[in-house]
Amino acid sequence: MKKKTSLKLENGNIGIPNAANTDQAAKLQRIRIRSDGSDPSSSIIIPVFNNVEHTQKCLGRLKQLNTKHPSDIIIIDNASSDGTGLFLKDIDGIAHVITNAKNRGFGAACNQGASVSRSKYLVFLNNDTLPDPAWLDALIDMMEQDTTIGAAGSRLVYPDGRLQEAGGLVFQDASGWNFGHSGDPDAPQFTEPCEVDYCSGAALIIRRELFERLGGFDPRYAPAYYEDTDICFGVRSLGYKVMYCPHATVIHHGGATGGVDESSGLKRYQTINRWKFAAKWASALAEQEPPPSRTGRRPETADRRRLARANQRKRNSATVAIYRFYYSAKALLARLSQGVTFSRKLQ
Numbered sequence: 001m002k003k004k005t006s007l008k009l010e011n012g013n014i015g016i017p018n019a020a021n022t023d024q025a026a027k028l029q030r031i032r033i034r035s036d037g038s039d040p041s042s043s044i045i046i047p048v049f050n051n052v053e054h055t056q057k058c059l060g061r062l063k064q065l066n067t068k069h070p071s072d073i074i075i076i077d078n079a080s081s082d083g084t085g086l087f088l089k090d091i092d093g094i095a096h097v098i099t100n101a102k103n104r105g106f107g108a109a110c111n112q113g114a115s116v117s118r119s120k121y122l123v124f125l126n127n128d129t130l131p132d133p134a135w136l137d138a139l140i141d142m143m144e145q146d147t148t149i150g151a152a153g154s155r156l157v158y159p160d161g162r163l164q165e166a167g168g169l170v171f172q173d174a175s176g177w178n179f180g181h182s183g184d185p186d187a188p189q190f191t192e193p194c195e196v197d198y199c200s201g202a203a204l205i206i207r208r209e210l211f212e213r214l215g216g217f218d219p220r221y222a223p224a225y226y227e228d229t230d231i232c233f234g235v236r237s238l239g240y241k242v243m244y245c246p247h248a249t250v251i252h253h254g255g256a257t258g259g260v261d262e263s264s265g266l267k268r269y270q271t272i273n274r275w276k277f278a279a280k281w282a283s284a285l286a287e288q289e290p291p292p293s294r295t296g297r298r299p300e301t302a303d304r305r306r307l308a309r310a311n312q313r314k315r316n317s318a319t320v321a322i323y324r325f326y327y328s329a330k331a332l333l334a335r336l337s338q339g340v341t342f343s344r345k346l347q
Contacts, residue, residue: 042123044072044073047075048080049103052084058129061130062131065136073095076097079100079101096113105224106217110124122208124201134249139205143205151199152245154249155185155244156254163185164252167302169196172285172291194303196244196303198233203252221273225267230277233284244302
């Protein structure tokens with residue numbers, strides 16, 4: 001007879017000693033998310049590959065959500081080999097568990113989860129996250145209050161309290177910038193909602209209708225990286241906004257699956273997929289700002305109103321150049337005892 005694994009519930013997180021040992025199967029603390037039995041407002045879609053301890057803690061935190069919006073949870077197991085499968089078999093309150101025979105990558109797994117959702121909103125969540133109890137309501141309330149918002153992202157914070165991202169910027173060369181990285185998450189510039197270029201797929205909400213119109217996450221970016229940036233550009237191409245929601249706070253470990261070294265492993269696709277993204281969105285990128293590597297300036301805001309200001313400065317500069325040319329030409333022609341007349345008024 002197998003010895004049962006002891007269970008303990010600490011701060012809402014399920015702890016399982018040596019959970020990576022697949023011989024240890026136990027009945028786990030049941031996790032439920034509040035629902036009144038009606039169709040859910042949102043589906044929380046969590047793709048997982050190993051790191052069962054992160055999944056346990058993430059689900060434990062979801063149990064603590066203080067939400068007025070009925071929601072369900074959909075988990076896609078990308079062929080984990082560390083006991084994740086055993087863990088998920090014994091969890092109540094999960095609407096769907098999809099088990100893949102091989103690791104299909106982030107985008108394909110999320111698309112699988114979205115395909116079984118019947119919710120108005122899709123909420124993509126990494127398993128190495130710990131959402132704040134008010135996180136889900138903050139996202140859904142923002143979407144409900146403004147129908148021109150197509151997607152919204154969370155304020156991501158490292159476990160040590162440093163800010164990871166308060167919205168993202170994309171530059172003309174398709175490079176990205178996590179605004180506020182390593183800063184104080186409570187600094188004034190990070191606590192106001194604003195329209196941004198993109199938000200991380202680590203904790204992103206999107207209208208299901210738009211996600212389906214865009215065909216889901218683009219498979220060209222498999223196995224990972226730039227899917228979230230791409231879907232946000234797609235949302236804006238349909239005439240909707242992508243917003244940063246500072247009241248939706250999520251602790252995100254980051255790198256738990258992909259690592260942090262861009263020259264090796266899964267992380268290397270960040271560079272590979274950047275050029276795929278650049279080719280797909282060349283026209284849109286032409287309207288973005290040049291990267292800091294060219295300007296020598298760090299971004300002061302992630303708010304897309306910066307682009308309007310930059311374009312206005314360009315228009316002002318062009319107008320000044322036109323008038324300088326006009327008056328120089330007029331002076332030259334005057335010296336030649338000739339007049340000059342413009343048939344159209346300068347705009």
